[in-house]
Amino acid sequence: MPFAVYVLGLSIFAQGTSEIMLSGLLTELAADLGVSIPQAGLLISAFAIGMLIGAPVLAVVTLRWPRRSALLAFLAVFIAAHVVAALTPGYWVLFGTRVVGAFVYAGFWAVAATTALSLVPPDARGKAMSIVAGGLTIANIVGLPAGTVIGQHFGWRAAFWAVAALSALTMAGVAAKIPGGRPTEVPDLRRELRTMANPRLWLSYSTTALSTGAQLVIFAYLGTLLAKTTGLADGWIPAVLAVYGIGALLGITLGGRTADRYPFHTLIVGVAGLIVIAGALALTATMAAPVVVLAFLLGAFGFATNPALNTRVFSLAGAAPTLATAVNFSSFNVGITVGPWLGGLAIGGGFGYPSVAWIGAGLGVLALGTIVLSMALRRKESPAAPAEEPMLVAAH
Incomplete structure (x- = not known):
């Protein structure tokens, strides 16, 4: 595996920590x-809105840019947005920086x-995408708990710094290891747009949005559920979030090994497991031991589908993958936006924090x-084709 792929995974880890760390900081932010707390939770949706728009827009704008130049430009704006966020005294400025940071992150x-x-x-x-997306998984294991600890001891602004x-x-890693020239084959925007007419592609986008929403409606409020429903002390919450991250790492690793050869089996097992776990979490939310186990399984089954969701779209797009892949990232963020x-709405309506797990189960179905x-x-x-859809066949 080229070292550049690992560099990209590390970059996703750095930025992905910002994407997910608010789950452990909602109480501090709200205060x-x-x-x-539901208003603070909308900051998670704000990030998703930026990604929803940013992925297809920037994919088209930078279609002919050298990839290294585009990646460095995105990182520079992302850093600036977080500096402003760390300094702002107001909710709406913070909301805006979340949108801007997510726009370039997408x-x-x-x-x-x-x-x-x-x-x-x-x-x-599949393995390459599991490494790149694995950066977000590592962010769950290391970045999320670390951000929560930093926020609890030094304030949420320190986590942004x-x-x-x-x-x-x-x-520095992107500048050193990512190829600096333009793509050997300059993408054709008209061909990219023609690819988007494939109905199976849009059905795949629906799977991405719904399965992501099923996971994120639970994950967005997991830290608060642990504190207010399960009754865990603040010091235990980062540890449980780390358990979720360990499950996510296991899931995305296994999913990366099966995504290329068995995409549909990978998706069915992952989503069906997510439905069962969500229902169990709703029923046992007041009991610490089951919740910890279910947090691990939520990460494992939720992230197991990630490589298949990504590589399947890439394959369906054939020779014009740039815009199709970007829209899939927007689909992820439809789920990230709608889920929280x-x-x-459920929490604000007085249904309690376990209600988010029931919503997750419904979206999973x-x-x-x-x-x-x-x-x-x-x-x-x-x-004449087999029920399973090999990635390599679908790509041609």
């Missing part, structure tokens, strides 16, 4: 800024994914339906 994701997949042979795409500093360090928003429909459409279009 300091004078807003409710551009980084889209270019990084295309870069990583172009650096490896077709049969290693830490992300800015870590992101600045990754710029639905959870906030819808996601499972899109997978079954996609398999049926595959069989209808290619009756």
